[in-house]
Amino acid sequence: MIRKATAVWSGSGKDGTGHLTSVSGVLSSTPYGFRSRFENGAGTNPEELIAAAHAGCFTMALAFQLQGAGFTADELTTEAAVELVPEGEGFKVSSSRLKLNAKVPGIDETKFKELAEKAEKGCPISKVLNAEITLDWSLNKA
Structure with a gap:
């Protein structure tokens, strides 16, 4: 069994943004970035x-x-x-x-x-x- 997901990132580490998508569709261009990871910004991490x-x-x-x-x-x-x-x-x-x-x-x-x-x-x-x-x-x- 193999499960796949994709991360796409644009920009620098701190100011850039990314999104995550899983093959199942549970994650569909779900945003993530510095603020959602190290602060309390919207999105996942x-x-x-x-x-x-x-x-x-x-x-x-x-x-x-x-x-x-x-x-x-x-x-x-x-x-x-x-x-x-x-x-x-x-x-x-x-x-x-x-x-x-x-x-x-x-x-x-x-x-x-x-x-x-x-x-x-x-x-x-x-x-x-x-x-x-x-x-x-x-x-x-x-």
Whole structure:
């Protein structure tokens, strides 16, 4: 499986603008630039997209872990906070902090923790990130 997206940029690093388009059409000339990345300007940025990818990947991986153990979640909500920090003359993604709120009937905390940790380690986006990844979770028993 190969997924593709395209970035187009015009101008300098600080004053230029770009847009992102994915083959699926979810991103369609979606703007990004210095202001949306380093300030609070309109548009998206690569770190926001990594956060969305990590949250989505982990949450789906956990759903599969739960299914394999005989459980079905009523709801899994994951927030990923990706941190971009200075490094030398550039920047690096230093961490992705996952915060999970789960509602899973009939599961105990020990089993849930085991499955959540497996999902975090097994998620393909976790594997691709060369950053510290943390997982903070809460279980709401229905």
